[in-house]
Ligand SMILES: [Zn+2]
C-alpha cells in the first residue's frame with residue numbers, strides 16, 4: 353500500500369486517531385509521518401489524551417447549550433476553561449482538579465474503572481482528618497459539609513443551573529481554604 | 536556500563552523493565568500553562584535541587600537543558616526512551632537529569648513538573664519500585680506535591696491520575712507473534728487493564744517481535760496491584776512463548792540453526808540494511824542467543840543494537856544527517872558490521888556441555 357500523502361513511498365505507519373468519538377485511520381510513509389509532526393501521536397500521553405477528549409466531548413453534553421455553558425467554567429488559578437480542558441484533555445494546575453473534578457469524575461471513572469485513589473501518599477502528606485484529637489470532630493463535620501455541598505454542586509450542574517453551581521463552588525473553596533489554613 | 540548490559544539480560548524473554556512516575560507540585564501551574572520565564576526558572580531551581588540531592592545509589596548524573604541541544608539530539612534521547620515524544624515539540628524550558636548508565640532519567644517541566652523513570656534489564660519490578668519510591672520521597676521534599684486523597688497524584692493528564700505510575704515490560708515474543716491469534720491476545724490485555732503494543736512505536740511487522748506490556752489503569756489500583764498484575768500476565772505470556780520455543784528448538788533444531796546463521800550472515804555482510812529487515816534478522820539472532828543455538832565470541836546485547844539502529848541514534852553516533860533512505864540504510868549496515876562480534880564456529884551447544 354502506498355502512502356496516502358505522497359503516493360510514492362510504501363506506507364509503513366498506521367495512524368489511528370479518535371476524534372469526537374470517530375475513529376480515523378491514515379496510512380503514511382515514515383517520512384511523511386515525520387514531516388507532519390505525526391510522530392508526536394505515538395506518545396502514549398497524547399494518543400490517550402485524544403481518546404479521552406472523545407469520551408469527554410460526548411458526555412455531559414446532552415444539548416449544545418449545556419455544552420456551551422459548561423465550557424465557561426474557569427479555573428481561578430490558571431485560567432483554564434472547561435472547554436479548553438475537554439479539548440486538550442489535560443489539567444492546567446492542581447486547582448483544576450477542584451474546579452473540574454465534579455464535572456468529570458464520572459468520566460474519569462469510565463476511563464480508569466475507578467474514581468478513588470489507593471496506593472502511595474506523598475511522604476509528609478497530612479490528610480485533613482489527621483488533625484489534633486479534639487479538633488477532629490469539627491474537621492470531620494466540615495468535611496461532611498464539603499461532601500454535601502459537592503453533591504449539590506453536582507446536581508446543579510446536571511440541572512444546568514450554573515449560577516447555583518458557581519455559588520456552591522465558591523462556598524466549597526472557602527471551606528477548603530479554611531480547612532487547609534487551619535493545619 | 537549501561538543499564539541494559541547488566542546481568543546478561545539477553546538470556547531472557549523479558550528484555551527490560553521500566554517504571555515511570557509523574558508528579559506535579561501543588562503551588563505551580565502545570566508546565567504547559569506556565570509562562571516561559573517561570574518555567575525556565577523553575578527548571579533551573581529543580582535541576583539545582585536534583586544535583587544537590589544524594590539518591591544514595593552511587594550513580595553519577597549529568598544535567599541537560601533540553602532547549603540547549605538540537606532536535607536530532609532530542610530525537611536520539613527519545614529513541615532510547617529517556618524522554619517522552621512530547622519533549623520533542625515542547626522542549627522549551629525543560630530539563631533532563633540523567634544518570635551515566637541511563638538507568639535513571641528525570642525529566643523536568645515537560646508533561647509534568649517531574650517525571651521519574653528507572654529501567655533495568657530483565658523483569659524485576661520490585662527492585663525498580665524500591666529505587667523509584669526512594670527517589671520519589673526525596674523529590675517530595677522539594678515542594679508539596681499536588682495530591683488529594685480522592686484523585687491521588689494530580690497529574691497533568693487524567694490518563695495517569697492516581698498513582699501516576701506506568702510500568703513497562705519489554706518482551707521478546709518471536710514465536711507467539713507468529714501465531715494467528717496473536718492480535719486477539721493483544722486485545723485480551725485490555726481485560727486486565729493492560730496494553731500490549733509493538734516496541735519502538737513501530738507496527739507489528741517492524742518491531743522485531745519486541746512488544747511492550749504496560750498498565751493502562753492508574754486510579755483505584757495501588758502500585759503493588761499494578762506490579763502484581765503485570766508480573767502475572769507477563770508470566771503467562773512468557774511461559775507460552777517458552778513452551779513454543781522448546782518445541783520448536785527440539786524438533787527443528789537444524790532449521791532454527793540455519794535461520795540464525797543466515798540472519799547473522801546477512802547482518803554482517805549486507806551493504807544496505809533497511810530498518811524492517813534489520814529488526815527481523817536481529818530478532819532471529821536474539822532468539823538463537825536466548826536458546827543457546829548460537830553464541831558470540833564476546834558479549835553482545837541485541838537490545839542495544841535494536842535501539843542503536845534507529846535513525847537519530849545512528850546520526851548521533853556518526854555525527855551526520857542522512858538525507859536519503861539509502862544513506863541511512865548504509866549507515867545501519869556499517870553500524871551492525873562494526874558492533875556484531877564473531878560467532879563461535881560450532882554454535883553454542885558445544886560450549887555449554
Ligand atoms: Zn509519504
Ligand SMILES: [Zn+2]
Pocket residue numbers: 427428429430431432443444445446447448449
Ligand atoms: Zn487550573
